[in-house]
Amino acid sequence: MKKLELKNLYKVFGDDADKGVRLLKEGYSKREVLEKTGLTVGVNDVSFDIKEKEIFVIMGLSGSGKSTLLRCLNRLVEPTAGEVKIDGKDLTNLDKESLRQIRREKFGMVFQNFGLLPNRTILENAEFGLEIQNIPESERERRSKKALNQVGLEGWEDQYPDQLSGGMQQRVGLARALAVEPEVLLMDEPFSALDPLIKKDMQDQLLELYEELDKTIVFITHDLDEALKLGDRIAIMKDGEVVQLGTPEEILTNAQNDYVKEFVKDVNRSRILVADDIMVKPLALLYSNDGPRTAMHKMKENEISSIFVVGEKRKLKGIVRVEDALEAVNNGQNNLEGLIKEIPVARPEKSIDKLFSNIAGSDIPLPVVDDNNKLLGIIVKSTVLANLAEGGM
Amino acid sequence: MNLSIGLVVESFIDFLLINFGPLFALIAQIVGGFMGGVESLILSLPPIVLIIVFALVAYLLADKKVALFTIIGFLLIFSMGLWIVTMQTFVMVLVSASIALFLGIPIGIIMSGNKFLDDFLTPALDFMQTMPPFVYLIPAVMFFGIGNVPGVMATVVFSMPPAIRLTKLGLKQVPDELEEVGTSFGSTPLQMLVKIKLPLALPSIMAGINQSIMLSLSMVVIASMIGANGLGEAVLTGIQRMQIGIGFEAGLAVVILAIVLDRITSGIGQSKA
Ligand SMILES: Nc1ncnc2c1ncn2[C@@H]1O[C@H](COP(=O)(O)OP(=O)(O)OP(=O)(O)O)[C@@H](O)[C@H]1O
Ligand SMILES: [Mg+2]
Numbered sequence: 001m002k003k004l005e006l007k008n009l010y011k012v013f014g015d016d017a018d019k020g021v022r023l024l025k026e027g028y029s030k031r032e033v034l035e036k037t038g039l040t041v042g043v044n045d046v047s048f049d050i051k052e053k054e055i056f057v058i059m060g061l062s063g064s065g066k067s068t069l070l071r072c073l074n075r076l077v078e079p080t081a082g083e084v085k086i087d088g089k090d091l092t093n094l095d096k097e098s099l100r101q102i103r104r105e106k107f108g109m110v111f112q113n114f115g116l117l118p119n120r121t122i123l124e125n126a127e128f129g130l131e132i133q134n135i136p137e138s139e140r141e142r143r144s145k146k147a148l149n150q151v152g153l154e155g156w157e158d159q160y161p162d163q164l165s166g167g168m169q170q171r172v173g174l175a176r177a178l179a180v181e182p183e184v185l186l187m188d189e190p191f192s193a194l195d196p197l198i199k200k201d202m203q204d205q206l207l208e209l210y211e212e213l214d215k216t217i218v219f220i221t222h223d224l225d226e227a228l229k230l231g232d233r234i235a236i237m238k239d240g241e242v243v244q245l246g247t248p249e250e251i252l253t254n255a256q257n258d259y260v261k262e263f264v265k266d267v268n269r270s271r272i273l274v275a276d277d278i279m280v281k282p283l284a285l286l287y288s289n290d291g292p293r294t295a296m297h298k299m300k301e302n303e304i305s306s307i308f309v310v311g312e313k314r315k316l317k318g319i320v321r322v323e324d325a326l327e328a329v330n331n332g333q334n335n336l337e338g339l340i341k342e343i344p345v346a347r348p349e350k351s352i353d354k355l356f357s358n359i360a361g362s363d364i365p366l367p368v369v370d371d372n373n374k375l376l377g378i379i380v381k382s383t384v385l386a387n388l389a390e391g392g393m
Numbered sequence: 394m395n396l397s398i399g400l401v402v403e404s405f406i407d408f409l410l411i412n413f414g415p416l417f418a419l420i421a422q423i424v425g426g427f428m429g430g431v432e433s434l435i436l437s438l439p440p441i442v443l444i445i446v447f448a449l450v451a452y453l454l455a456d457k458k459v460a461l462f463t464i465i466g467f468l469l470i471f472s473m474g475l476w477i478v479t480m481q482t483f484v485m486v487l488v489s490a491s492i493a494l495f496l497g498i499p500i501g502i503i504m505s506g507n508k509f510l511d512d513f514l515t516p517a518l519d520f521m522q523t524m525p526p527f528v529y530l531i532p533a534v535m536f537f538g539i540g541n542v543p544g545v546m547a548t549v550v551f552s553m554p555p556a557i558r559l560t561k562l563g564l565k566q567v568p569d570e571l572e573e574v575g576t577s578f579g580s581t582p583l584q585m586l587v588k589i590k591l592p593l594a595l596p597s598i599m600a601g602i603n604q605s606i607m608l609s610l611s612m613v614v615i616a617s618m619i620g621a622n623g624l625g626e627a628v629l630t631g632i633q634r635m636q637i638g639i640g641f642e643a644g645l646a647v648v649i650l651a652i653v654l655d656r657i658t659s660g661i662g663q664s665k666a
Contacts, residue, residue: 076576104579115574119592129578131588180578 001052002088003184003216004073009046009082011068011240014039017080030239042068042077044240055210055217057227059263060237066220067188069237073218074107074186075099086184104133108177110187114169116161122148122172123157129180147179148172150209167198174206178213185217192221203229207281211314224263228252228280229377236260248280253382273387275355276348279368279377285310288317291335292328295320306364308375309340316367316375318342345369348376355384406535421542424488428541432484440476444468451653455660462656466649475627475646482613482623483650485541489548490609494602497553501560501601502586511561518554526551526612530619544621548612555604563597564590603658610651624650 012020012033020039023032030041043065050056058066071077072084075091084091086106094102108129116125126144135143148154151171161169170190177185191199203226210217221227227234228248235245236259244256255261283302286295286309299307299322309317318340328339344358345367359366365378410417435443444467452460470479504511529551533543567590575585591598617625624643631640 071573074577076573100579100581102579103577107577109574109577111570111574113570115570117571117574117589117592119595128574128588132575132578132580132584186577 002049003052003086004050004218005083005085005088006049006072007047007083007085009043009069009072009084010080011042011065011072011077012039012080013042021081041065041240043072043079046082046240046242048235048242048245050216050218051232053214053216054232055219055230057231057234058218058220058237059222059224059227059234061222064237065240066222066237068240070186070188070218070220073184074103074109076109104129104180106183108180108182108185110170110173110177110185110190112189113193114161114166114173116169116172116176118161120160121157122153122159122161122164125161125172126175126179128176133180143181144175144179147175150178150212151175151205165198166194167202170194170202171205174209178209183216185215187217187219189220189222191226192223199226206230225277228278230281232281232283236263247283249380249383252278253386273352274348275346275350275352275366275368275379276376278352278383278387279348279379280383282308282365282375282378285375286320286336287311288336288340292320292325292333292339295325295336295339296322296329299325308367308378309336310375313372314374316345316369316373319364319367321364343367345373346379352384352387355379356388359384406532410535417536420546421537424492424545425540425542428484428488428545431488432481435480435484436477440467440471443480444471447653451657451660454657459653459656459660463653466653470646470649473642473646475624475642478622478624478627478643479646479650482610482625482647485545485548485613485616485621485623486606486609486650486654489545489613490552490602490606492545492549493553493605493609494556496549497556497601497605498560498598500553501557501598502564504557505561505564505590514557518558521550522554526615527618529612530616534619539620541621543619544613544616547616547619548609551612552605552608555608556598556601559597559601559604560594563594563601566597567593599658599661602661603655606654606658607651610647610654614647 010021010024012018012024014020014037016037017039020033020037020041023036024030024041024044028036030044033039033041046069058069060066068077072079073086073091075084075094079092082092086102089102091099091102117128120128123141123144126148127140130140130143145154145157148157151174153168153171153175156164156168161172164172170193173190191202194202206217207230217230219230221230228251231248233245233247234251235242236251237243238259244251244260246254251260252264255264283304284298284307286298286307288309288311290309295307299305305322306319308319311317320336320339321341324339324341328336343364346355346358346369348368348370355366359379359381362381365380367378368376370376438446444464447467448460448463451463470476500514504514526547529547530543533547537543537546571589571593572585575589580588613621613623614625614628617623617629624647627643628640628647631637631643
């Protein structure tokens with residue numbers, strides 16, 4: 001299901017922006033347009049869809065147009081040409097009032113520098129979006145307290161932002177966005193102002209919330225590790241254009257040009273990689289009470305030939321292969337009994353050269369689990385190989 | 394050849410007088426009536442009650458020290474026999490600063506969102522602020538005669554610029570990211586102003602209020618040259634009769650009033666910041 005659709009989207013900054021778009025259409029580059037006209041190109045002919053309930057990551061160097069693109073989605077930046085659709089409805093020609101309504105109902109935004117109002121308490125900050133919608137005070141308080149609980153900030157309601165650490169402030173920013181119960185979360189480098197350990201915590205928490213809440217998330221980062229960890233799909237931008245779009249796996253193993261290669265090369269070359277660095281999100285998961293038909297459906301949908309099964313709290317049960325699921329369907333079996341096969345697992349801190357022996361002769365991904373056997377991610381063979389090759393081993 | 398800009402200004406003022414005379418008379422009547430009302434209210438209260446009220450306000454908006462200073466300072470003024478003139482000056486400051494803020498803050502708000510108006514008014518404000526204060530007295534007399542009302546009018550004009558300027562500045566200094574917060578959650582322009590910009594601009598606006606009040610006080614004293622009542626009169630008397638004692642006492646009263654007003658109004662800005 002498409003949630004957002006971008007079609008031939010352009011944003012040119014400057015007085016005669018249309019002229020810039022004309023030149024871009026004639027094939028001039030961002031640099032040439034700047035030299036010829038003095039106009040700055042923010043977004044250059046971008047078209048793609050963002051699916052319902054995926055985490056879509058936008059990556060690229062500074063100035064590549066990530067923020068501009070994200071802001072075109074809710075028209076914080078007015079696109080110069082092209083279409084942005086949400087649920088099939090074109091946003092680009094809405095009048096002010098309808099646009100406000102869409103912003104209130106569909107979007108929640110999280111900002112790089114948190115964007116908290118220093119004169120308001122944590123609770124009042126979390127209530128902001130609801131206040132704008134003129135929601136009565138009691139409901140406002142209930143919903144924003146719930147959101148603050150979701151991000152683990154119960155008990156901090158009456159403090160002021162400057163009394164909180166950076167990580168906690170960004171949790172407030174997240175809670176403010178969650179409180180309006182938006183369908184789409186827009187996040188512009190939300191964790192880049194945080195130090196590495198807190199950043200990792202926040203990523204984990206975001207993934208947990210994502211599992212619970214079923215939202216579409218558009219996430220900007222310039223950190224490849226973060227992109228790989230969070231993204232269902234990643235778009236890489238350069239000079240306002242999307243130069244490659246694909247799953248983390250595709251980006252890692254099949255970089256389509258030097259710019260992307262340069263990005264991928266930087267995946268922590270400087271230190272010894274461990275499982276945690278290169279694991280990716282599984283495309284799909286099966287739950288222990290699903291049946292073989294669901295298994296077949298999910299595998300077909302994602303074009304995979306085996307699928308991991310998890311129980312409560314994401315505890316790993318094993319794997320189901322497509323052959324076995326097919327046989328069970330044909331035999332009319334309606335549970336997974338006997339289909340779930342045990343497989344070797346890895347801990348997140350295992351280094352990748354050791355992983356190699358685990359995965360070399362196998363045709364299925366290697367699951368990464370924590371001490372409680374909770375599934376954290378999976379490692380695909382090609383990633384290990386690619387990284388080993390990069391590392392010159 | 395002499396460029397007679399002065400002549401142009403004179404004929405412009407004549408034009409205004411001829412065409413809008415009744416309007417000025419009306420304004421004079423309203424302002425004069427209002428001021429008379431406030432003045433007789435304040436002077437009808439026993440000084441000791443007023444001093445306690447002032448001290449309480451000082452305590453609430455600033456702190457204990459300011460409250461104490463207020464009590465001692467005002468008792469001193471009372472004992473110098475300057476109580477009535479000081480209160481006349483205070484009322485004039487109160488009225489003219491109120492008008493200046495009532496007009497100036499909204500003008501600052503409008504200017505912050507309207508580039509054209511900003512470009513147009515900023516030089517006018519520079520002009521108003523650098524003009525020597527005495528110059529305002531002349532048109533004030535032409536429009537409103539002599540007495541308290543022209544004094545108030547000249548004071549309003551003289552003390553308005555900082556209120557406008559600092560309101561505008563405070564609103565413009567609101568970080569872009571916070572404006573984006575407002576827009577992204579679907580704020581209307583009014584919500585943006587009331588819920589985001591004004592609260593964040595408050596310290597700057599308060600500084601503007603403080604400056605306007607201080608300028609009002611200095612102008613109100615000068616306005617005695619065109620017949621306004623108050624401490625300025627006493628200073629003027631001192632000058633004319635070469636009585637240094639009277640002049641000094643009145644000057645001291647002005648200083649006390651200035652310190653009290655300054656500490657109270659800057660206290661508000663800090664407690665909210
Ligand atoms: N308001 C603006 N006016 C003019 N040019 C702008 C404006 N905003 C962005 N640009 C330009 O558009 C281009 C893309 O900027 P954008 O902020 O989208 O980049 P980014 O990928 O988000 O970078 P960063 O990683 O530094 O945040 C840049 O060349 C920038 O200079
Ligand atoms: Mg950016």
